[in-house]
Amino acid sequence: MDGLTINQAAETTGWSPRMLRYLDTSGLVSPPRSSASYRLYGPGELQRLRTLRELLEKQEIEISDVGFAQRLRSEPHLRGAVEGWLDELAEPPEGVSDQADWLRFEQQKHERLLALAGDRG
Amino acid sequence: MDGLTINQAAETTGWSPRMLRYLDTSGLVSPPRSSASYRLYGPGELQRLRTLRELLEKQEIEISDVGFAQRLRSEPHLRGAVEGWLDELAEPPEGVSDQADWLRFEQQKHERLLALAGDRG
DNA sequence: CAAACCCTGACACAAGCGTGGTAAGGTTTG
DNA sequence: CAAACCTTACCACGCTTGTGTCAGGGTTTG
Incomplete structure:
Protein backbone atom coordinates (compact mmCIF):
# COMPACT_ATOMS: atom_id res chain seq x y z
CA MET A 1 0.00 0.00 0.00
CA ILE A 63 -12.66 26.64 -1.36
CA SER A 64 -15.64 27.12 -3.66
CA ASP A 65 -13.77 29.91 -5.44
CA VAL A 66 -10.96 27.55 -6.32
CA GLY A 67 -13.57 25.08 -7.51
CA PHE A 68 -15.04 27.74 -9.76
CA ALA A 69 -11.60 28.64 -11.11
CA GLN A 70 -11.20 24.97 -11.96
CA ARG A 71 -14.53 25.00 -13.79
CA LEU A 72 -13.49 28.13 -15.66
CA ARG A 73 -10.42 26.31 -16.87
CA SER A 74 -12.07 23.03 -17.81
CA GLU A 75 -15.17 24.47 -19.47
CA PRO A 76 -14.11 26.79 -22.27
CA HIS A 77 -17.66 27.78 -23.12
CA LEU A 78 -18.16 28.86 -19.51
CA ARG A 79 -14.96 30.83 -19.58
CA GLY A 80 -15.95 32.48 -22.85
CA ALA A 81 -19.35 33.44 -21.51
CA VAL A 82 -18.03 34.89 -18.27
CA GLU A 83 -15.17 36.80 -19.91
CA GLY A 84 -17.57 38.06 -22.52
CA TRP A 85 -19.83 39.46 -19.85
CA LEU A 86 -16.94 41.08 -18.02
CA ASP A 87 -15.83 42.68 -21.30
CA GLU A 88 -19.19 44.30 -21.73
CA LEU A 89 -18.63 47.90 -20.80
CA ALA A 90 -21.18 50.39 -19.57
CA GLU A 91 -19.86 53.05 -21.92
CA PRO A 92 -19.66 52.66 -25.70
CA PRO A 93 -16.20 52.39 -27.25
CA GLU A 94 -14.78 55.01 -29.63
CA GLY A 95 -16.46 55.18 -32.99
CA VAL A 96 -19.83 53.94 -31.83
CA SER A 97 -21.78 57.11 -31.56
CA ASP A 98 -25.45 56.76 -30.84
CA GLN A 99 -27.41 54.35 -28.70
CA ALA A 100 -28.87 52.29 -31.51
CA ASP A 101 -25.40 51.68 -32.94
CA TRP A 102 -24.08 50.77 -29.58
CA LEU A 103 -26.85 48.29 -28.78
CA ARG A 104 -26.31 46.63 -32.15
CA PHE A 105 -22.60 46.48 -31.43
CA GLU A 106 -23.14 44.83 -28.07
CA GLN A 107 -25.67 42.37 -29.37
CA GLN A 108 -23.39 41.29 -32.14
CA LYS A 109 -20.54 40.80 -29.71
CA HIS A 110 -22.83 38.76 -27.55
CA GLU A 111 -23.81 36.58 -30.47
CA ARG A 112 -20.18 36.08 -31.41
CA LEU A 113 -19.47 34.97 -27.88
CA LEU A 114 -22.38 32.60 -27.84
CA ALA A 115 -21.23 31.14 -31.14
CA LEU A 116 -17.72 30.76 -29.76
CA ALA A 117 -19.15 29.13 -26.71
CA GLY A 118 -20.93 26.58 -28.85
CA ASP A 119 -24.28 26.90 -27.07
CA ARG A 120 -23.86 23.73 -25.06
CA GLY A 121 -25.00 24.94 -21.68
CA MET B 1 -32.04 63.31 -15.48
CA ILE B 63 -23.60 35.87 -8.69
CA SER B 64 -20.66 35.39 -6.35
CA ASP B 65 -18.88 33.34 -9.03
CA VAL B 66 -19.03 36.27 -11.42
CA GLY B 67 -17.72 38.45 -8.63
CA PHE B 68 -14.81 36.11 -8.16
CA ALA B 69 -14.10 36.06 -11.89
CA GLN B 70 -13.97 39.83 -11.71
CA ARG B 71 -11.47 39.64 -8.85
CA LEU B 72 -9.40 37.15 -10.83
CA ARG B 73 -9.20 39.66 -13.63
CA SER B 74 -8.46 42.73 -11.56
CA GLU B 75 -5.96 41.18 -9.17
CA PRO B 76 -3.12 39.64 -11.18
CA HIS B 77 -1.36 38.27 -8.10
CA LEU B 78 -4.54 36.45 -7.16
CA ARG B 79 -4.87 35.09 -10.66
CA GLY B 80 -1.25 33.98 -10.65
CA ALA B 81 -1.62 32.23 -7.32
CA VAL B 82 -4.80 30.39 -8.29
CA GLU B 83 -3.54 29.36 -11.72
CA GLY B 84 -0.30 28.25 -10.14
CA TRP B 85 -2.15 26.00 -7.77
CA LEU B 86 -4.29 24.56 -10.53
CA ASP B 87 -1.13 23.84 -12.53
CA GLU B 88 0.27 21.80 -9.71
CA LEU B 89 -0.20 18.25 -10.84
CA ALA B 90 -0.44 15.17 -8.70
CA GLU B 91 2.04 13.37 -10.94
CA PRO B 92 5.56 14.58 -11.68
CA PRO B 93 6.27 15.79 -15.23
CA GLU B 94 8.69 14.02 -17.59
CA GLY B 95 12.31 14.24 -16.60
CA VAL B 96 11.72 14.59 -12.89
CA SER B 97 12.40 11.14 -11.67
CA ASP B 98 12.43 10.67 -7.92
CA GLN B 99 10.39 12.20 -5.15
CA ALA B 100 13.07 14.51 -3.79
CA ASP B 101 13.62 15.98 -7.24
CA TRP B 102 9.94 16.40 -7.73
CA LEU B 103 9.33 18.13 -4.43
CA ARG B 104 12.19 20.50 -5.13
CA PHE B 105 10.71 21.17 -8.54
CA GLU B 106 7.32 21.97 -7.11
CA GLN B 107 8.67 24.14 -4.36
CA GLN B 108 10.70 26.18 -6.79
CA LYS B 109 7.69 26.63 -9.01
CA HIS B 110 5.73 27.74 -6.01
CA GLU B 111 8.38 30.27 -5.09
CA ARG B 112 8.45 31.57 -8.64
CA LEU B 113 4.72 32.05 -8.49
CA LEU B 114 4.88 33.83 -5.18
CA ALA B 115 7.59 36.11 -6.52
CA LEU B 116 5.48 36.82 -9.57
CA ALA B 117 2.55 37.52 -7.31
CA GLY B 118 4.62 40.04 -5.41
CA ASP B 119 3.59 38.74 -1.97
CA ARG B 120 1.07 41.45 -1.35
CA GLY B 121 -1.77 39.42 0.08
C1' DC C 1 -47.44 70.87 -0.70
C1' DA C 2 -48.64 66.04 -1.28
C1' DA C 3 -47.96 61.86 -3.83
C1' DA C 4 -44.82 59.06 -5.63
C1' DC C 5 -40.51 58.12 -6.01
C1' DC C 6 -35.52 57.28 -4.24
C1' DC C 7 -32.02 56.37 -0.55
C1' DT C 8 -29.81 53.52 3.41
C1' DG C 9 -30.21 50.37 7.14
C1' DA C 10 -32.29 46.75 9.45
C1' DC C 11 -34.78 42.28 10.31
C1' DA C 12 -35.99 37.83 8.34
C1' DC C 13 -35.47 33.59 6.15
C1' DA C 14 -34.23 29.60 2.92
C1' DA C 15 -30.45 27.38 0.95
C1' DG C 16 -25.69 26.37 0.62
C1' DC C 17 -20.78 26.09 2.50
C1' DG C 18 -17.33 24.65 5.71
C1' DT C 19 -16.67 21.95 9.54
C1' DG C 20 -17.30 18.77 13.45
C1' DG C 21 -19.25 14.68 15.21
C1' DT C 22 -21.17 9.94 15.26
C1' DA C 23 -23.04 5.48 13.69
C1' DA C 24 -22.89 1.19 11.00
C1' DG C 25 -20.05 -1.50 8.55
C1' DG C 26 -15.68 -3.19 5.76
C1' DT C 27 -10.16 -3.79 5.99
C1' DT C 28 -5.52 -4.26 7.79
C1' DT C 29 -2.49 -5.71 11.04
C1' DG C 30 -0.38 -7.22 15.43
C1' DC D 1 -9.64 -12.50 16.34
C1' DA D 2 -9.41 -7.89 18.26
C1' DA D 3 -7.73 -3.28 17.92
C1' DA D 4 -7.15 0.28 15.03
C1' DC D 5 -7.88 1.87 11.04
C1' DC D 6 -10.83 3.04 6.75
C1' DT D 7 -15.45 3.80 4.27
C1' DT D 8 -20.12 6.16 3.48
C1' DA D 9 -24.17 8.35 5.35
C1' DC D 10 -26.22 11.12 8.34
C1' DC D 11 -27.24 15.19 11.98
C1' DA D 12 -25.80 19.65 13.57
C1' DC D 13 -24.27 24.23 13.70
C1' DG D 14 -22.52 28.94 12.46
C1' DC D 15 -21.72 31.87 8.63
C1' DT D 16 -22.60 33.65 3.95
C1' DT D 17 -25.66 34.41 -0.21
C1' DG D 18 -29.61 35.80 -2.31
C1' DT D 19 -33.96 37.70 -1.67
C1' DG D 20 -38.14 40.04 0.40
C1' DT D 21 -40.02 43.56 3.27
C1' DC D 22 -40.36 47.51 6.13
C1' DA D 23 -39.08 52.00 8.48
C1' DG D 24 -37.27 56.57 8.53
C1' DG D 25 -35.87 60.14 5.81
C1' DG D 26 -34.54 62.88 1.39
C1' DT D 27 -36.08 64.26 -3.75
C1' DT D 28 -38.93 65.09 -7.78
C1' DT D 29 -42.97 66.30 -9.77
C1' DG D 30 -47.89 67.19 -10.66
Whole structure:
Protein backbone atom coordinates (compact mmCIF):
# COMPACT_ATOMS: atom_id res chain seq x y z
CA MET A 1 0.00 0.00 0.00
CA ASP A 2 1.94 3.07 -1.15
CA GLY A 3 0.88 6.52 -0.06
CA LEU A 4 -0.34 7.91 3.24
CA THR A 5 -3.76 7.05 4.61
CA ILE A 6 -6.17 9.83 5.33
CA ASN A 7 -5.23 10.25 8.99
CA GLN A 8 -1.52 10.32 8.22
CA ALA A 9 -2.11 12.85 5.47
CA ALA A 10 -4.19 14.91 7.87
CA GLU A 11 -1.35 15.00 10.38
CA THR A 12 1.31 16.09 7.94
CA THR A 13 -0.81 18.70 6.15
CA GLY A 14 -2.79 20.24 8.99
CA TRP A 15 -6.14 19.51 7.41
CA SER A 16 -8.65 17.44 9.36
CA PRO A 17 -9.59 14.03 7.94
CA ARG A 18 -13.11 15.38 7.58
CA MET A 19 -11.85 18.21 5.38
CA LEU A 20 -9.71 15.89 3.31
CA ARG A 21 -12.87 13.95 2.44
CA TYR A 22 -14.64 17.20 1.69
CA LEU A 23 -11.83 18.39 -0.58
CA ASP A 24 -12.00 15.04 -2.33
CA THR A 25 -15.71 15.23 -3.06
CA SER A 26 -15.28 18.88 -4.02
CA GLY A 27 -12.86 17.78 -6.71
CA LEU A 28 -9.95 19.89 -5.47
CA VAL A 29 -7.71 17.10 -4.18
CA SER A 30 -8.88 13.62 -5.11
CA PRO A 31 -6.29 10.97 -4.27
CA PRO A 32 -6.33 7.55 -5.90
CA ARG A 33 -7.94 4.73 -3.97
CA SER A 34 -6.73 1.33 -2.82
CA SER A 35 -8.59 -1.81 -3.78
CA ALA A 36 -10.68 -1.35 -0.65
CA SER A 37 -11.46 2.30 -1.50
CA TYR A 38 -8.96 3.72 0.97
CA ARG A 39 -7.69 7.15 -0.08
CA LEU A 40 -3.94 7.04 -0.76
CA TYR A 41 -2.14 10.37 -0.54
CA GLY A 42 1.15 10.55 -2.48
CA PRO A 43 3.65 13.42 -2.42
CA GLY A 44 1.70 15.20 -5.15
CA GLU A 45 -1.49 15.29 -3.16
CA LEU A 46 0.36 16.31 -0.01
CA GLN A 47 2.01 19.20 -1.80
CA ARG A 48 -1.30 20.25 -3.31
CA LEU A 49 -2.90 20.18 0.12
CA ARG A 50 -0.21 22.32 1.71
CA THR A 51 -0.19 24.88 -1.04
CA LEU A 52 -3.98 24.96 -1.05
CA ARG A 53 -3.90 25.93 2.59
CA GLU A 54 -1.44 28.70 1.81
CA LEU A 55 -3.51 29.87 -1.15
CA LEU A 56 -6.69 30.16 0.87
CA GLU A 57 -5.03 31.97 3.74
CA LYS A 58 -2.94 34.46 1.80
CA GLN A 59 -5.45 35.33 -0.89
CA GLU A 60 -8.54 35.38 1.30
CA ILE A 61 -10.56 33.22 -1.02
CA GLU A 62 -12.87 30.27 -0.40
CA ILE A 63 -12.66 26.64 -1.36
CA SER A 64 -15.64 27.12 -3.66
CA ASP A 65 -13.77 29.91 -5.44
CA VAL A 66 -10.96 27.55 -6.32
CA GLY A 67 -13.57 25.08 -7.51
CA PHE A 68 -15.04 27.74 -9.76
CA ALA A 69 -11.60 28.64 -11.11
CA GLN A 70 -11.20 24.97 -11.96
CA ARG A 71 -14.53 25.00 -13.79
CA LEU A 72 -13.49 28.13 -15.66
CA ARG A 73 -10.42 26.31 -16.87
CA SER A 74 -12.07 23.03 -17.81
CA GLU A 75 -15.17 24.47 -19.47
CA PRO A 76 -14.11 26.79 -22.27
CA HIS A 77 -17.66 27.78 -23.12
CA LEU A 78 -18.16 28.86 -19.51
CA ARG A 79 -14.96 30.83 -19.58
CA GLY A 80 -15.95 32.48 -22.85
CA ALA A 81 -19.35 33.44 -21.51
CA VAL A 82 -18.03 34.89 -18.27
CA GLU A 83 -15.17 36.80 -19.91
CA GLY A 84 -17.57 38.06 -22.52
CA TRP A 85 -19.83 39.46 -19.85
CA LEU A 86 -16.94 41.08 -18.02
CA ASP A 87 -15.83 42.68 -21.30
CA GLU A 88 -19.19 44.30 -21.73
CA LEU A 89 -18.63 47.90 -20.80
CA ALA A 90 -21.18 50.39 -19.57
CA GLU A 91 -19.86 53.05 -21.92
CA PRO A 92 -19.66 52.66 -25.70
CA PRO A 93 -16.20 52.39 -27.25
CA GLU A 94 -14.78 55.01 -29.63
CA GLY A 95 -16.46 55.18 -32.99
CA VAL A 96 -19.83 53.94 -31.83
CA SER A 97 -21.78 57.11 -31.56
CA ASP A 98 -25.45 56.76 -30.84
CA GLN A 99 -27.41 54.35 -28.70
CA ALA A 100 -28.87 52.29 -31.51
CA ASP A 101 -25.40 51.68 -32.94
CA TRP A 102 -24.08 50.77 -29.58
CA LEU A 103 -26.85 48.29 -28.78
CA ARG A 104 -26.31 46.63 -32.15
CA PHE A 105 -22.60 46.48 -31.43
CA GLU A 106 -23.14 44.83 -28.07
CA GLN A 107 -25.67 42.37 -29.37
CA GLN A 108 -23.39 41.29 -32.14
CA LYS A 109 -20.54 40.80 -29.71
CA HIS A 110 -22.83 38.76 -27.55
CA GLU A 111 -23.81 36.58 -30.47
CA ARG A 112 -20.18 36.08 -31.41
CA LEU A 113 -19.47 34.97 -27.88
CA LEU A 114 -22.38 32.60 -27.84
CA ALA A 115 -21.23 31.14 -31.14
CA LEU A 116 -17.72 30.76 -29.76
CA ALA A 117 -19.15 29.13 -26.71
CA GLY A 118 -20.93 26.58 -28.85
CA ASP A 119 -24.28 26.90 -27.07
CA ARG A 120 -23.86 23.73 -25.06
CA GLY A 121 -25.00 24.94 -21.68
CA MET B 1 -32.04 63.31 -15.48
CA ASP B 2 -30.89 60.88 -18.16
CA GLY B 3 -31.13 57.17 -17.53
CA LEU B 4 -33.82 54.98 -16.01
CA THR B 5 -34.48 55.01 -12.29
CA ILE B 6 -34.17 51.80 -10.36
CA ASN B 7 -37.82 50.81 -10.61
CA GLN B 8 -37.93 51.45 -14.34
CA ALA B 9 -34.74 49.47 -14.81
CA ALA B 10 -36.23 46.68 -12.73
CA GLU B 11 -39.28 46.54 -14.99
CA THR B 12 -37.36 46.35 -18.23
CA THR B 13 -34.75 43.87 -17.06
CA GLY B 14 -36.74 41.50 -14.88
CA TRP B 15 -34.60 42.01 -11.81
CA SER B 16 -36.23 43.26 -8.62
CA PRO B 17 -35.20 46.70 -7.33
CA ARG B 18 -33.78 44.95 -4.29
CA MET B 19 -31.54 42.83 -6.49
CA LEU B 20 -30.42 45.81 -8.51
CA ARG B 21 -29.18 47.39 -5.28
CA TYR B 22 -27.55 44.12 -4.34
CA LEU B 23 -25.80 43.86 -7.72
CA ASP B 24 -24.63 47.42 -7.26
CA THR B 25 -23.07 46.84 -3.85
CA SER B 26 -21.64 43.56 -5.14
CA GLY B 27 -19.80 45.51 -7.79
CA LEU B 28 -21.32 43.66 -10.74
CA VAL B 29 -23.51 46.44 -12.13
CA SER B 30 -22.93 49.83 -10.53
CA PRO B 31 -24.75 52.61 -12.35
CA PRO B 32 -23.75 56.25 -11.98
CA ARG B 33 -25.69 58.36 -9.51
CA SER B 34 -27.62 61.57 -9.83
CA SER B 35 -26.77 64.56 -7.64
CA ALA B 36 -29.20 63.16 -5.07
CA SER B 37 -27.61 59.68 -5.19
CA TYR B 38 -30.33 58.18 -7.37
CA ARG B 39 -29.07 55.27 -9.45
CA LEU B 40 -29.31 56.09 -13.16
CA TYR B 41 -29.39 53.09 -15.49
CA GLY B 42 -28.26 53.81 -19.03
CA PRO B 43 -28.41 51.41 -22.00
CA GLY B 44 -25.05 49.97 -20.99
CA GLU B 45 -26.21 48.96 -17.55
CA LEU B 46 -29.48 47.62 -18.92
CA GLN B 47 -27.65 45.44 -21.42
CA ARG B 48 -25.28 44.22 -18.73
CA LEU B 49 -28.22 43.34 -16.50
CA ARG B 50 -30.01 41.38 -19.22
CA THR B 51 -26.93 39.46 -20.27
CA LEU B 52 -26.05 38.79 -16.64
CA ARG B 53 -29.41 37.14 -16.21
CA GLU B 54 -28.77 35.00 -19.27
CA LEU B 55 -25.28 34.15 -18.08
CA LEU B 56 -26.45 32.95 -14.69
CA GLU B 57 -29.27 30.87 -16.11
CA LYS B 58 -27.45 29.21 -18.98
CA GLN B 59 -24.17 28.50 -17.26
CA GLU B 60 -25.60 27.50 -13.89
CA ILE B 61 -23.29 29.75 -11.94
CA GLU B 62 -23.87 32.14 -9.03
CA ILE B 63 -23.60 35.87 -8.69
CA SER B 64 -20.66 35.39 -6.35
CA ASP B 65 -18.88 33.34 -9.03
CA VAL B 66 -19.03 36.27 -11.42
CA GLY B 67 -17.72 38.45 -8.63
CA PHE B 68 -14.81 36.11 -8.16
CA ALA B 69 -14.10 36.06 -11.89
CA GLN B 70 -13.97 39.83 -11.71
CA ARG B 71 -11.47 39.64 -8.85
CA LEU B 72 -9.40 37.15 -10.83
CA ARG B 73 -9.20 39.66 -13.63
CA SER B 74 -8.46 42.73 -11.56
CA GLU B 75 -5.96 41.18 -9.17
CA PRO B 76 -3.12 39.64 -11.18
CA HIS B 77 -1.36 38.27 -8.10
CA LEU B 78 -4.54 36.45 -7.16
CA ARG B 79 -4.87 35.09 -10.66
CA GLY B 80 -1.25 33.98 -10.65
CA ALA B 81 -1.62 32.23 -7.32
CA VAL B 82 -4.80 30.39 -8.29
CA GLU B 83 -3.54 29.36 -11.72
CA GLY B 84 -0.30 28.25 -10.14
CA TRP B 85 -2.15 26.00 -7.77
CA LEU B 86 -4.29 24.56 -10.53
CA ASP B 87 -1.13 23.84 -12.53
CA GLU B 88 0.27 21.80 -9.71
CA LEU B 89 -0.20 18.25 -10.84
CA ALA B 90 -0.44 15.17 -8.70
CA GLU B 91 2.04 13.37 -10.94
CA PRO B 92 5.56 14.58 -11.68
CA PRO B 93 6.27 15.79 -15.23
CA GLU B 94 8.69 14.02 -17.59
CA GLY B 95 12.31 14.24 -16.60
CA VAL B 96 11.72 14.59 -12.89
CA SER B 97 12.40 11.14 -11.67
CA ASP B 98 12.43 10.67 -7.92
CA GLN B 99 10.39 12.20 -5.15
CA ALA B 100 13.07 14.51 -3.79
CA ASP B 101 13.62 15.98 -7.24
CA TRP B 102 9.94 16.40 -7.73
CA LEU B 103 9.33 18.13 -4.43
CA ARG B 104 12.19 20.50 -5.13
CA PHE B 105 10.71 21.17 -8.54
CA GLU B 106 7.32 21.97 -7.11
CA GLN B 107 8.67 24.14 -4.36
CA GLN B 108 10.70 26.18 -6.79
CA LYS B 109 7.69 26.63 -9.01
CA HIS B 110 5.73 27.74 -6.01
CA GLU B 111 8.38 30.27 -5.09
CA ARG B 112 8.45 31.57 -8.64
CA LEU B 113 4.72 32.05 -8.49
CA LEU B 114 4.88 33.83 -5.18
CA ALA B 115 7.59 36.11 -6.52
CA LEU B 116 5.48 36.82 -9.57
CA ALA B 117 2.55 37.52 -7.31
CA GLY B 118 4.62 40.04 -5.41
CA ASP B 119 3.59 38.74 -1.97
CA ARG B 120 1.07 41.45 -1.35
CA GLY B 121 -1.77 39.42 0.08
C1' DC C 1 -47.44 70.87 -0.70
C1' DA C 2 -48.64 66.04 -1.28
C1' DA C 3 -47.96 61.86 -3.83
C1' DA C 4 -44.82 59.06 -5.63
C1' DC C 5 -40.51 58.12 -6.01
C1' DC C 6 -35.52 57.28 -4.24
C1' DC C 7 -32.02 56.37 -0.55
C1' DT C 8 -29.81 53.52 3.41
C1' DG C 9 -30.21 50.37 7.14
C1' DA C 10 -32.29 46.75 9.45
C1' DC C 11 -34.78 42.28 10.31
C1' DA C 12 -35.99 37.83 8.34
C1' DC C 13 -35.47 33.59 6.15
C1' DA C 14 -34.23 29.60 2.92
C1' DA C 15 -30.45 27.38 0.95
C1' DG C 16 -25.69 26.37 0.62
C1' DC C 17 -20.78 26.09 2.50
C1' DG C 18 -17.33 24.65 5.71
C1' DT C 19 -16.67 21.95 9.54
C1' DG C 20 -17.30 18.77 13.45
C1' DG C 21 -19.25 14.68 15.21
C1' DT C 22 -21.17 9.94 15.26
C1' DA C 23 -23.04 5.48 13.69
C1' DA C 24 -22.89 1.19 11.00
C1' DG C 25 -20.05 -1.50 8.55
C1' DG C 26 -15.68 -3.19 5.76
C1' DT C 27 -10.16 -3.79 5.99
C1' DT C 28 -5.52 -4.26 7.79
C1' DT C 29 -2.49 -5.71 11.04
C1' DG C 30 -0.38 -7.22 15.43
C1' DC D 1 -9.64 -12.50 16.34
C1' DA D 2 -9.41 -7.89 18.26
C1' DA D 3 -7.73 -3.28 17.92
C1' DA D 4 -7.15 0.28 15.03
C1' DC D 5 -7.88 1.87 11.04
C1' DC D 6 -10.83 3.04 6.75
C1' DT D 7 -15.45 3.80 4.27
C1' DT D 8 -20.12 6.16 3.48
C1' DA D 9 -24.17 8.35 5.35
C1' DC D 10 -26.22 11.12 8.34
C1' DC D 11 -27.24 15.19 11.98
C1' DA D 12 -25.80 19.65 13.57
C1' DC D 13 -24.27 24.23 13.70
C1' DG D 14 -22.52 28.94 12.46
C1' DC D 15 -21.72 31.87 8.63
C1' DT D 16 -22.60 33.65 3.95
C1' DT D 17 -25.66 34.41 -0.21
C1' DG D 18 -29.61 35.80 -2.31
C1' DT D 19 -33.96 37.70 -1.67
C1' DG D 20 -38.14 40.04 0.40
C1' DT D 21 -40.02 43.56 3.27
C1' DC D 22 -40.36 47.51 6.13
C1' DA D 23 -39.08 52.00 8.48
C1' DG D 24 -37.27 56.57 8.53
C1' DG D 25 -35.87 60.14 5.81
C1' DG D 26 -34.54 62.88 1.39
C1' DT D 27 -36.08 64.26 -3.75
C1' DT D 28 -38.93 65.09 -7.78
C1' DT D 29 -42.97 66.30 -9.77
C1' DG D 30 -47.89 67.19 -10.66
